[in-house]
Amino acid sequence: MSVRIFDIRVPLGFPEENLLARVLLIIGVPPDQVENFSVARRGIDARRKGAIRRVYTADVSLRSSSLEEAVCSRVASARPHRAAPDPFPGTPVRPPPVRPVVVGAGPAGLFAALALARSGAPPILLERGRPVEERSRQVADFWKKGVLDPESNVSFGEGGAGTFSDGKLSTRIGDPLVEHVIGLFAEFSGLPELSREAKPHVGTDRLRRFCVRMREELASLGTLIRFGARVDEVETGEGAVRSVRLSTGDEIPCEDLVLAIGHSARDTVRMLLARGVRMSAKPFAVGFRVEHPQGLVDTIQYGKMAGRPGLPPADYRLAARAPSGRGIYSFCMCPGGEVIAASSGPGEMPVNGMSAHARNSGFASSGIVAAVTTADFGTGDVLAGVDLQKTLEARAFRKGGGEFGIPAMNLMAFLKGKDRNLSRGKALCPRVVRANLAGILPPRVEEDIRYGLERFGESMRGFLSQEGTLYGVESRTSSPVRIERENYESVTVKGLYPVGEGAGHAGGIVSSAVDGICAALHILGKYSGQRTG
Numbered sequence: 158m159s160v161r162i163f164d165i166r167v168p169l170g171f172p173e174e175n176l177l178a179r180v181l182l183i184i185g186v187p188p189d190q191v192e193n194f195s196v197a198r199r200g201i202d203a204r205r206k207g208a209i210r211r212v213y214t215a216d217v218s219l220r221s222s223s224l225e226e227a228v229c230s231r232v233a234s235a236r237p238h239r240a241a242p243d244p245f246p247g248t249p250v251r252p253p254p255v256r257p258v259v260v261g262a263g264p265a266g267l268f269a270a271l272a273l274a275r276s277g278a279p280p281i282l283l284e285r286g287r288p289v290e291e292r293s294r295q296v297a298d299f300w301k302k303g304v305l306d307p308e309s310n311v312s313f314g315e316g317g318a319g320t321f322s323d324g325k326l327s328t329r330i331g332d333p334l335v336e337h338v339i340g341l342f343a344e345f346s347g348l349p350e351l352s353r354e355a356k357p358h359v360g361t362d363r364l365r366r367f368c369v370r371m372r373e374e375l376a377s378l379g380t381l382i383r384f385g386a387r388v389d390e391v392e393t394g395e396g397a398v399r400s401v402r403l404s405t406g407d408e409i410p411c412e413d414l415v416l417a418i419g420h421s422a423r424d425t426v427r428m429l430l431a432r433g434v435r436m437s438a439k440p441f442a443v444g445f446r447v448e449h450p451q452g453l454v455d456t457i458q459y460g461k462m463a464g465r466p467g468l469p470p471a472d473y474r475l476a477a478r479a480p481s482g483r484g485i486y487s488f489c490m491c492p493g494g495e496v497i498a499a500s501s502g503p504g505e506m507p508v509n510g511m512s513a514h515a516r517n518s519g520f521a522s523s524g525i526v527a528a529v530t531t532a533d534f535g536t537g538d539v540l541a542g543v544d545l546q547k548t549l550e551a552r553a554f555r556k557g558g559g560e561f562g563i564p565a566m567n568l569m570a571f572l573k574g575k576d577r578n579l580s581r582g583k584a585l586c587p588r589v590v591r592a593n594l595a596g597i598l599p600p601r602v603e604e605d606i607r608y609g610l611e612r613f614g615e616s617m618r619g620f621l622s623q624e625g626t627l628y629g630v631e632s633r634t635s636s637p638v639r640i641e642r643e644n645y646e647s648v649t650v651k652g653l654y655p656v657g658e659g660a661g662h663a664g665g666i667v668s669s670a671v672d673g674i675c676a677a678l679h680i681l682g683k684y685s686g687q688r689t690g
Contacts, residue, residue, distance in 0.1 A: 165183065166212055177191070177215075186228065197213075198213065206458075209468065257680060260417060263319060264316075264667075281380075282382045299561070318509075326358060327356050391653070398653050417657045426540070438538070443527065454471050454492070491511060495518055500561055507630060640655035
């Protein structure tokens with residue numbers, strides 16, 4: 158056991174090597190009683206712009222357990238702490254006669270495959286897109302020339318949609334596997350300090366390194382990885398998975414199928430629904446992406462301290478509730494990043510945000526989205542949310558003039574209805590087209606977005622600025638369907654394990670990875686004769 162000390166506040170520029178002395182003053186223990194000291198978390202508290210502080214959480218091991226207990230009983234900010242247990246303890250399972258199959262090499266699929274492989278049951282990993290090196294070249298070609306490969310793009314390929322994102326590892330889930338997941342990202346992306354950050358983020362450049370290292374690890378453990386392997390059919394018999402058939406015509410037998418398809422595999426979702434896999438329409442959110450100069454956001458958030466050494470590019474989190482009852486909020490805020498065209502098929506224009514680890518583009522962007530529910534879909538069809546996404550993305554495509562141009566509009570012009578020039582921004586796409594964004598979203602949603610922007614301008618003075626630009630359309634905030642499951646297994650098809658964001662059971666990189674691991678542990682429990690629920 159050790160003692161974890163929370164809420165250690167120091168001025169900007171405070172030398173981290175002096176942190177132990179500060180902690181010893183807090184807990185009232187002499188230096189000779191310390192066996193080990195480490196920083197567990199570090200972040201920034203910018204709520205008081207004139208007195209921004211660094212905030213630490215630290216772990217201290219003392220020479221006696223009685224002294225540790227005494228510290229925890231008399232120091233309000235101290236708690237007993239034990240390291241997270243190894244998620245894969247014990248001896249490996251006996252490999253099953255039929256290899257498990259994992260579909261999708263995003264976070265859920267990669268971590269499910271790793272859990273299986275490290276436990277002695279290396280799977281077959283199928284990914285419709287290409288390895289990250291080739292995929293990155295294809296995406297760069299799309300952004301430069303508008304040449305789209307519908308099988309390998311921003312959404313499909315090694316690493317999943319998160320590869321072209323900010324790479325945020327923040328999550329609200331409290332699962333002990335979170336620490337394990339972030340630790341692997343730190344190791345494989347070459348960012349050892351990542352586990353200590355209060356708001357850890359990898360960045361798209363380091364995510365690519367992570368993908369390569371993860372691939373090498375999986376292959377070394379016996380995982381068979383196939384790229385360009387889209388699953389066109391899931392064959393079943395007697396209510397259970399029997400095999401998968403690929404776009405190449407190959408058929409692979411399987412009895413345990415981890416389905417980690419991501420939020421944009423609409424063709425796969427339609428196939429599964431036709432195969433009797435039970436799913437339901439799920440609420441999600443739609444809107445636009447707003448961009449400001451990063452310096453403006455820094456000034457709003459940090460005040461006169463903006464630009465001080467030690468301050469990261471500022472971010473924000475905003476939320477409001479419209480008179481209609483609809484929630485409006487910022488989504489996937491990317492400091493120092495770029496707006497990107499995120500199309501995965503012809504005639505569609507969704508946008509997203511992306512940043513490198515350094516977050517040094519000079520611009521900040523965030524989705525400004527409104528919740529949409531089944532009442533907004535206009536029909537009770539299971540795929541009504543998918544159809545709504547497609548409709549909005551087709552409108553944005555046309556507003557952008559076709560050929561994958563992103564339609565954009567001055568933020569104040571959208572609010573006030575007066576024509577204004579676009580500010581210089583940082584968008585990765587074939588071209589940015591000045592257009593009126595009105596009419597892309599459903600009228601009631603568009604009205605609520607305007608209401609939310611006005612409220613955000615009140616709570617974050619300077620947010621409503623001539624320097625702001627809106628891009629359309631932010632539509633893939635999460636999956637519009639949920640594949641129904643119980644104990645990670647489909648309620649209608651035995652041996653089918655729908656996981657991650659695409660299955661409607663996670664939201665973000667870390668929660669998707671944890672979801673994939675949990676499904677793998679359930680399968681491993683079957684192999685060892687003891688189900689894990």
